[in-house]
Amino acid sequence: MPNKNLEEAKEKLKKHIIDESELSAADIASHLKILKTHDEDEYAKYLEKLDAHTLGEAAMEMPEHMLRDVIENIPNDKIAEAIDELESDDATDLIQTIEEIDEEKAKELFSSLEIDSQKEISKLINYEDNEAGAYMQTELFSARLDESLGSAIARFRIMKQENKIENVFSLFVVDNEGVLKHTIALEDLITYDFNLNLNQIVVEDEERFKPHFAIDSDDIKVVADIIMDYDLSAIAVTNRAGILLGRITTDDIHDFLKESATEQIYNLAGVNDEAEEEGLVKTGRARAAWLFVNLITAILGVIVIGFFEKSIESLVALAVLMPIVASMGGNAGNQTLAVTVRRLALGEIGIDDFWTVLKKEIIMAIFNSLIFAIFLGVLVGLWFDMPMLGVVIAVAMVANIIMAAFLGTFIPLTLKRIGLDPAVGSTVFLTTATDIIGFFVFLGLATWILL
Amino acid sequence: MPNKNLEEAKEKLKKHIIDESELSAADIASHLKILKTHDEDEYAKYLEKLDAHTLGEAAMEMPEHMLRDVIENIPNDKIAEAIDELESDDATDLIQTIEEIDEEKAKELFSSLEIDSQKEISKLINYEDNEAGAYMQTELFSARLDESLGSAIARFRIMKQENKIENVFSLFVVDNEGVLKHTIALEDLITYDFNLNLNQIVVEDEERFKPHFAIDSDDIKVVADIIMDYDLSAIAVTNRAGILLGRITTDDIHDFLKESATEQIYNLAGVNDEAEEEGLVKTGRARAAWLFVNLITAILGVIVIGFFEKSIESLVALAVLMPIVASMGGNAGNQTLAVTVRRLALGEIGIDDFWTVLKKEIIMAIFNSLIFAIFLGVLVGLWFDMPMLGVVIAVAMVANIIMAAFLGTFIPLTLKRIGLDPAVGSTVFLTTATDIIGFFVFLGLATWILL
Numbered sequence: 087m088p089n090k091n092l093e094e095a096k097e098k099l100k101k102h103i104i105d106e107s108e109l110s111a112a113d114i115a116s117h118l119k120i121l122k123t124h125d126e127d128e129y130a131k132y133l134e135k136l137d138a139h140t141l142g143e144a145a146m147e148m149p150e151h152m153l154r155d156v157i158e159n160i161p162n163d164k165i166a167e168a169i170d171e172l173e174s175d176d177a178t179d180l181i182q183t184i185e186e187i188d189e190e191k192a193k194e195l196f197s198s199l200e201i202d203s204q205k206e207i208s209k210l211i212n213y214e215d216n217e218a219g220a221y222m223q224t225e226l227f228s229a230r231l232d233e234s235l236g237s238a239i240a241r242f243r244i245m246k247q248e249n250k251i252e253n254v255f256s257l258f259v260v261d262n263e264g265v266l267k268h269t270i271a272l273e274d275l276i277t278y279d280f281n282l283n284l285n286q287i288v289v290e291d292e293e294r295f296k297p298h299f300a301i302d303s304d305d306i307k308v309v310a311d312i313i314m315d316y317d318l319s320a321i322a323v324t325n326r327a328g329i330l331l332g333r334i335t336t337d338d339i340h341d342f343l344k345e346s347a348t349e350q351i352y353n354l355a356g357v358n359d360e361a362e363e364e365g366l367v368k369t370g371r372a373r374a375a376w377l378f379v380n381l382i383t384a385i386l387g388v389i390v391i392g393f394f395e396k397s398i399e400s401l402v403a404l405a406v407l408m409p410i411v412a413s414m415g416g417n418a419g420n421q422t423l424a425v426t427v428r429r430l431a432l433g434e435i436g437i438d439d440f441w442t443v444l445k446k447e448i449i450m451a452i453f454n455s456l457i458f459a460i461f462l463g464v465l466v467g468l469w470f471d472m473p474m475l476g477v478v479i480a481v482a483m484v485a486n487i488i489m490a491a492f493l494g495t496f497i498p499l500t501l502k503r504i505g506l507d508p509a510v511g512s513t514v515f516l517t518t519a520t521d522i523i524g525f526f527v528f529l530g531l532a533t534w535i536l537l
Numbered sequence: 538m539p540n541k542n543l544e545e546a547k548e549k550l551k552k553h554i555i556d557e558s559e560l561s562a563a564d565i566a567s568h569l570k571i572l573k574t575h576d577e578d579e580y581a582k583y584l585e586k587l588d589a590h591t592l593g594e595a596a597m598e599m600p601e602h603m604l605r606d607v608i609e610n611i612p613n614d615k616i617a618e619a620i621d622e623l624e625s626d627d628a629t630d631l632i633q634t635i636e637e638i639d640e641e642k643a644k645e646l647f648s649s650l651e652i653d654s655q656k657e658i659s660k661l662i663n664y665e666d667n668e669a670g671a672y673m674q675t676e677l678f679s680a681r682l683d684e685s686l687g688s689a690i691a692r693f694r695i696m697k698q699e700n701k702i703e704n705v706f707s708l709f710v711v712d713n714e715g716v717l718k719h720t721i722a723l724e725d726l727i728t729y730d731f732n733l734n735l736n737q738i739v740v741e742d743e744e745r746f747k748p749h750f751a752i753d754s755d756d757i758k759v760v761a762d763i764i765m766d767y768d769l770s771a772i773a774v775t776n777r778a779g780i781l782l783g784r785i786t787t788d789d790i791h792d793f794l795k796e797s798a799t800e801q802i803y804n805l806a807g808v809n810d811e812a813e814e815e816g817l818v819k820t821g822r823a824r825a826a827w828l829f830v831n832l833i834t835a836i837l838g839v840i841v842i843g844f845f846e847k848s849i850e851s852l853v854a855l856a857v858l859m860p861i862v863a864s865m866g867g868n869a870g871n872q873t874l875a876v877t878v879r880r881l882a883l884g885e886i887g888i889d890d891f892w893t894v895l896k897k898e899i900i901m902a903i904f905n906s907l908i909f910a911i912f913l914g915v916l917v918g919l920w921f922d923m924p925m926l927g928v929v930i931a932v933a934m935v936a937n938i939i940m941a942a943f944l945g946t947f948i949p950l951t952l953k954r955i956g957l958d959p960a961v962g963s964t965v966f967l968t969t970a971t972d973i974i975g976f977f978v979f980l981g982l983a984t985w986i987l988l
Contacts, residue, residue, distance in 0.1 A: 091889075110766035112884075123889075149885070227724075243728040253768055254724040255706055272723040273705040277694040315561035317704055317788040319770045336787045337768040340794065347798030348879050354802065355875030356868060362876060370901040373872050374908065377865065381909055384864040385916075391857045398849070398856050405849050405856030406842045409863070409972065413835040414828065417807060417965075421824050424806030425813060428799050433563075434600070438574075450821035457825065458832055514868075521860065 095120040099132050102140070111143035118144065119152065130159060139249075142168030146176055150187060157184060157191050166198035171249070174206040175223040175338070181207055218309045219302035221342065222323045222332035225251045228258040229284055231267065236280035253335050255319040258297070259284050265328040269297035299324050302331055307346070310339050311433075350431055353509035354424065356380070376514065383518035387412075390522050394529035397537055403470050404532050407479055411528045414458065415486035415520030422447050422494025423516055427509045430502055437503045444495045451491035455484040474536055482528035490520050546571040550583050553591070562594035569595070570603065581610060590700075593619035597627055601638060608635060608642050617649035622700070625657040626674040626789070632658055669760045670753035672793065673774045673783035676702045679709040680735055682718065687731035704786050706770040709748070710735050716779040720748040750775050753782055760785060761793050762884075801882055804960035805875065807831070827965065834969035838863075841973050845980035848988055854921050855983050858930055862979045865909065866937035866971030873898050873945025874967055878960045881953055888954045895946045902942035906935040925987055933979035941971050 095117035102109045109117075114136070121129040133155065136144065145156055145168065157165065169177045177199075185192035196204065206224050213219035227245070229238035238257060245251045257275055259268040268288045274295075278287050288295045299322040300309040313321055313336065320335045345359075352359040356379075361372030391398075391408070398405045426443060429435045435443055459480035467476025493516050498508035546568035553560045560568075565587070572580040584606065587595065596607055596619065608616065620628050628650075636643035647655065657675050664670035678696070680689035689708060696702045708726055710719040719739045725746075729738050739746045750773040751760040764772055764787065771786045796810075803810040807830075812823030842849075842859070849856045877894060880886045886894055910931035918927025944967050949959035 110763075112766040116884075239727050242724075246724070246728060252724070253770070255770060272727060273693075273697070273703070276690050276723060276727060277697060312561075314788065314791050315563045317786070319704070319706060319787060335768070336770060336791075337765065339791065340765050340787075343791065343794045343798070344883060347794070347801070348883070350798070351802055351805065351875050351879050354805075355871045357872045357875055366897060366900060370904055373869075373901065374905045376872070377869055377905060377909065380868045381861070381865060381913065384861045387860055387864075388857055391860070395853050395857065399853045402846050402850050402856075405853075405859075406839055406846065408856075409842070409860065409976075410832070410835045410839055412860070413838075413968075413972070414832060417831045418824075418828055420806045421808045421827070424802050424808055428802050432795060432799070433567075446817060449817060450824065453821055454825045454828060458828065462832065517864075521864070525860075 091120050092124040096128060096132075103132070103135050103137075111140070112147045114140060114144040115147035115152070119149070122152065122155070130155075133159065138164055138167035139171045141165070142172045142176075142180070145180055146172070150183075153183060154187055157188060157195075162194055162198055166195050169195065170200050170203050173223045173225055173252075174203070174210060174332070175221060177203060178207045178210040182211065213302065216306055217302065218300045218304040218306055218323055218334060219331070221306055221309070221334050221338040222302065223335070224332040226258060226330065226333060227251060227254045227256070228260055228330060231259055231261060231285040231288070232283060234281060234283050235275065235278055235287065238284070239280065253320075253337070255335075257284075258322050258330055258333070259288060259295075260330050264330055266297050266299055266322050266324050266330040268295040269299075269322060270295055297322055300334065301326055306342055309334060310342050313339050346431070350427065350509050353507060353511075354427065354513050356511075356514060376511075379511070379514055383514060384521070386518060387521040387525060390525045391529065394525075394533060397529055397533040400537060401532065403472070403475060404529060407466065407475075408525055408528050410462065411479065411482045411486055412521045412524035414483055415490045415524045416517045418451065418454070418487045419490030419494045419516045419520050420513065422451075422491050423498060423512055426495055426498045427512065430498060430508050437499055440495065440499050443499070444492065447491040447495050448488060451488045452484075455487035458487075459483045472536075475532070478531045478535055479528060482524065482531055485527045486520060486524040489523050490516070493519050542571050543575040547579060547583075554583070554586050554588075562591070563598045565591060565595040566598035566603070570600070573603065573606070581606075584610060589615055589618040590622045592616070593623045593627075593631070596631055597623070601634075604634060605638055608639060608646075613645055613649055617646050620646065621651050621654050624674040624676055624703075625654070625661060625783070626672060628654060629658045629661040633662065664753065667757055668753065669751045669755040669757055669774055669785060670782070672757055672760070672785045672789040673753065674786070675783040677709060677781065677784060678702060678705045678707070679711055679781060682710055682712060682736040682739070683734060685732060685734050686726065686729055686738065689735070690731060704771075704788070706786075708735075709773050709781055709784070710739060710746075711781050715781055717748050717750055717773050717775050717781040719746040720750075720773060721746055748773055751785065752777055757793055758797070761790050764790050797882070801878060801960050804958060804962075805878065805964050807962075807965060827962075830962070830965055834965060835972070837969060838972040838976055841976045842980065845976075845984060848980055848984040851988055852926075852983065854923070854926060855980060858917065858926075859976055859979055861913065862930065862933045862937055863972045863975035865934055866941045866975045867968045869902065869905070869938045870941030870945045870967045870971050871964065873902075873942050874949060874963055877946055877949045878963065881949060881959050888950055891946065891950050894950070895943065898942040898946050899939060902939045903935075906938035909938075910934045923987075926983070929982045929986055930979060933975065933982055936978045937971060937975040940974050941967070944970050 098109060099114065099117050102114065118129060118132060121132060141160070141164070145153060148156070169180055172180060181192055181196060184195065196207070210219065210222065210224070227242050255272055257270045257272070258266055259270060261267050270287065298312060298316055298318055300312065302323050302325055309321060312318070320333050322330055323332045323334060324330050349359045352362065356376035358372040361368050462483060463476040463480030466479050467473040497512045497515050501512060502508045549560060550565065550568050553565065569580060569583060572583060592611070592615070596604060599607070620631055623631060632643055632647060635646065647658070661670065661673065678693050706723055708721045708723070709717055710721060712718050721738065749763060749767055749769055751763065753774050753776055760772060763769070771784050773781055774783045774785060775781050800810045803813065807827035809823040812819050913934060914927040914931030917930050918924040948963045948966050952963060953959045
């Protein structure tokens with residue numbers, strides 16, 4: 087199997103280099119990765135053979151260890167050329183990633199870039215990770231109101247020939263101060279006479295050409311929502327004064343959607359998504375932090391059990407059975423929690439929907455817990471030959487699953503209401519609560535009724 | 538607070554209806570939802586006032602209960618008009634959703650649609666949910682090789698005026714049999730002389746105009762990857778013979794990305810994402826299924842504890858402490874599991890990366906578990922005044938956390954290798970294993986060393 091993969095990877099890369107068959111950057115990076123695993127020499131050879139354009143695009147898709155190979159083995163001027171060829175947002179990302187690997191190298195590369203690239207990157211690098219500006223590229227197709235459509239297109243043709251711009255879906259129209267006034271989608275633009283001036287076009291249907299835009303300091307989440315709500319393929323980005331700075335395209339929104347889903351999945355599992363991108367030490371430390379919180383909360387559960395030491399001594403079956411009650415509560419609660427967190431993130435529910443969600447969850451909890459309670463109660467009653475023990479575990483389980491449904495709704499909605507991320511820490515809070523409630527109700531009832 | 542929301546919602550809807558300010562469909566649906574909660578009469582009034590176009594778009598964003606209001610209160614011919622105005626993929630979705638609410642009504646509406654819409658929907662409705670065809674719209678801007686660019690654009694202008702098409706980013710060029718031959722992005726198209734015939738344009742740069750396409754029966758996941766890898770804004774869909782059928786646009790990919798993230802989050806929590814969309818009974822039943830699996834596995838854990846009843850009787854501290862070991866293993870394992878499942882989904886790792894991933898996870902598990910083991914061992918030794926009990930719990934915890942790291946890697950990669958979804962059931966398998974291993978190692982060691 088590995089050899090087949092290796093041969094296929096070599097074949098495809100060779101074909102790409104010789105006749106420029108259009109492999110995607112992601113494909114090239116993954117073929118190179120196979121080569122690296124199986125044949126270091128061939129890997130080095132192909133890495134060197136890539137043209138600057140392909141190298142830049144592929145570098146964007148490479149894991150850190152491969153990027154390290156690139157900066158150690160490829161001459162600076164070729165890497166600089168590769169970065170120059172990237173769109174400004176990608177160039178900025180790449181320089182930042184290289185900076186994390188080798189700060190000195192990043193400086194060297196930066197000073198070898200074209201002056202224009204240096205200027206763009208210097209601007210973009212100052213945005214925070216969650217700001218629209220950080221996702222923006224500065225390459226634009228824009229024109230002033232008094233320009234003719236034909237002249238704007240003639241300029242655009244030259245930009246295209248010089249490979250200065252791609253993925254263009256609209257023309258941004260600005261006034262003499264550079265303030266964004268209108269957006270004309272290419273699909274509208276092609277239906278007009280090219281001899282018309284832009285101001286003659288935009289007066290025809292002000293509503294249609296009203297621009298959607300984001301401010302560079304806007305949260306990218308808000309921008310993503312606008313893009314998705316209006317099915318845009320790109321959105322203009324301006325500063326607070328309305329001056330057009332750049333644009334965000336849907337491929338950036340794809341990345342954002344994937345990143346935010348990863349963040350939710352990781353947060354629910356007590357994993358920090360940013361630390362996970364770092365080295366082993368930082369990743370391990372971030373995971374340990376949540377495990378430590380879990381340890382402390384587990385000790386709380388243990389203290390509750392400790393209250394009932396005497397009961398357990400006189401009826402050891404209690405120790406045997408108590409994990410079932412806790413486990414079922416934890417699982418049922420995690421179901422509710424996952425659904426609530428996700429529906430909040432998708433905007434399907436809001437903090438005002440507490441009662442609606444809770445009602446639904448409680449009804450399901452009552453039904454489901456009753457079924458399991460009857461099943462487990464009968465089983466335990468027969469197994470230990472103690473009908474009342476069956477009753478105790480059944481009641482404890484119903485109580486714990488209903489509480490779990492309440493908490494699975496309450497915890498994320500409350501976190502959201504006080505402005506925190508509904509996914510962060512909610513699993514630990516929930517399972518601590520279902521453990522403590524499960525142990526307490528089961529052992530307490532048993533002590534009261536049986537002993 | 539609610540009244541402020543209500544007034545704002547009324548204001549915005551009124552403005553939309555009077556001067557057609559461009560609210561997004563999502564905004565309209567959410568304003569209507571606020572109205573429904575606070576003022577049923579106003580809600581009914583605004584629902585009626587929406588024009589057919591807005592109604593259709595907004596209906597796509599409505600939860601089931603509001604869609605029910607629409608089909609019960611708005612005349613059939615207006616709803617049919619609203620459906621006619623939608624793009625074919627959305628029209629199909631809406632008819633299918635209405636069918637789930639009221640089958641009879643869906644039939645009535647379908648027969649009131651324009652013949653063209655009926656034809657398109659009949660075709661699209663046959664695709665499976667995960668097929669590219671189900672995400673495709675049949676509205677296209679296409680032309681034959683021998684047509685002039687100017688003539689194609691003239692036809693397109695009329696389609697636009699008749700509101701037959703929107704969100705167009707490229708012209709699909711077909712041969713006389715309707716087989717897709719080339720794709721010309723609008724950004725390239727505008728740089729050519731409109732008097733040229735298409736075959737004169739495409740010969741200039743065959744590589745640039747080579748079409749990306751999907752087959753209608755392709756898995757949408759594969760199609761989404763192509764769109765994202767090549768940063769496309771739309772992709773052509775053909776049948777197996779290459780005949781052009783429709784196109785998939787990025788807004789469909791946004792939906793797909795959100796849906797697949799939801800699926801992963803839900804699967805990890807033992808929730809079925811499809812059942813969750815259904816009524817209370819189906820949702821509850823699907824959740825109960827996973828809870829039942831969890832119950833059975835919890836009983837397995839209990840059987841293991843049962844082996845050590847005698848040990849617990851002679852040292853009740855074992856019962857008090859055993860949940861800590863299980864809980865820490867479960868949490869550490871879930872961290873590894875979430876990261877592995879997500880990185881598999883993003884394509885960052887594949888089934889061949891087992892050893893690489895495992896090595897990293899095991900190293901972190903050794904470090905983290907040692908720290909917690911020392912902390913907890915000392916605490917327990919002092920607390921119960923039994924140093925050897927501290928040693929036992931420390932060793933058990935290290936063993937369980939390392940096993941958890943192994944299983945958190947092994948379970949999802951193995952599920953993937955045998956062609957199953959790595960997220961489905963993996964949490965239950967994992968926590969069962971960490972419970973059983975935790976109980977067994979802790980109680981076994983204690984029995985062997987202390988008793």
